[in-house]
Amino acid sequence: MDKLGTIRVFVEAAMHQSFVAASRNLDMSAPVVTRAIAQLEASLGVKLFNRTTRNVRLTDAGERFLSDMKHLLEDLEHAEAAASGSYVNPKGTLSITAPVLFGQKYIIPIVTEYLQQNPAVSVKAVFYDRIGNMLEEGLEVAIRIGYLQDASFYATHVGNVRRVVCGSPDYFAKYGIPERPADLVNHKIIMASTVESSTSWKFMSSSGKEIVKVSPHLDCNQNGAAINAAILGCGVTRLMSYQVGEDIKSGKLQKVLVEYETEPLPINIIHLEGRRATAKIRSFIDLCVERLRTNPFIH
Known part of the structure; x- marks a missing residue:
């Protein structure tokens, strides 16, 4: 060798x-x-x-x-x-990552459009609900939700999301609408563990932080399962606004306790500092920024 x-x-x-x-x-x-x-x-x-x-x-x-x-x-x-010529013309394999539902709902349509525009590029898309090490995992572009802990990235802010409490209209018609966070102790709770890892749910009000200890009626390790259960009237859940935005708009789910929502979390597109971005990275990020900043569910 x-x-x-x-x-x-x-x-x-x-x-x-x-x-x-x-x-x-x-x-x-x-x-x-x-x-x-x-x-x-x-x-x-x-x-x-x-x-x-x-x-x-x-x-x-x-x-x-x-x-x-x-x-x-x-x-x-x-x-x-x-x-x-990779700095001039998009070519090669582009590896990207994003949270699971965000990737499925919003990144895959962008990837499809990108591949149609750039036939010399192939994409490896890795979706998971954890923060991976981009360098160790060979990832070039990541969509991250939350405050960035590492300053060694180039980051482009594209929007914000909130944690929202919601349930089906049929459920609320049967069990009533919680008027304040403390009312949740009397409701059936669907836990989406990748969004809420603790049963102590934090809320904000004019008087400051409020914490409610909930008891899950159903605990799901997949956000999609929690959404489906809520739509079917199984109970009340708390998820990211982008995850349930389309279902709220269609009327399948209804938001409650809006005035008690916590501060929004930023969404950033990041790539590694110290690596001059090739054309495949620059062009993909440009398309993502254009599409995501006009997405009504992440603002």
């Missing part, structure tokens, strides 16, 4: 802290990865990893070498992209 190939193996193993993960991601056998690391350490005359039977960890020298090699590979990727 040449020096550049060995460096790529090292970076992959270091990022995942696993020779096995590196072999899987690079489509190599574990012994080949192990030999490549051993050859690199021998050529440098330093130990890059501390190995145990369970895992591998970078040494201090390995940490410094990883920082340098990441920059080297990044510069190489930029040079290759520039030479191939």
Whole structure:
């Protein structure tokens, strides 16, 4: 294996802290990865990893070498992209991520339009309701809901969402409409655990923060299931406004306790800082911004 190939193996193993993960991601056998690391350490005359039977960890020298090699590979990727015209014409594979329902409802239509406009690009779309590590997972663009904790991203704000309490009109006709948060203790609660991880629901009023301890009648780990249950009259749920916007507009669901809603959460499109955005990234973000900023359910 040449020096550049060995460096790529090292970076992959270091990022995942696993020779096995590196072999899987690079489509190599574990012994080949192990030999490549051993050859690199021998050529440098330093130990890059501390190995145990369970895992591998970078040494201090390995940490410094990883920082340098990441920059080297990044510069190489930029040079290759520039030479191939990727900074001018959208091409290659674009990897994106978003929350599950947001991706299904709003990102897939944008992706479809984008692919029609850019036939030289293919898209890998990964939707999950968690915050993943973009670098480790090889993701180039992410739609994030909530306040950003990492300043090492380029971020473009496209809208806001709120947590809304809702149920079906039939349910409220039968059980009554809660007039204040404390009334929820007398209602059947559908818990959407990816939106509300705690049974202590926070609300805001003119007198400040108010917390209500709810007892779920139905606990769902999928937001779509909680929405369907609410539409069928199973109870009251609390979800993000974008998740139920279309159902509220159609009359399938009805919002309540609007005056007690908490502060809105921002929606941002992010990509990694330090990487000059290629044409495929820039053009996708531009289209997302244009479409999402006119979406009535995220404002």
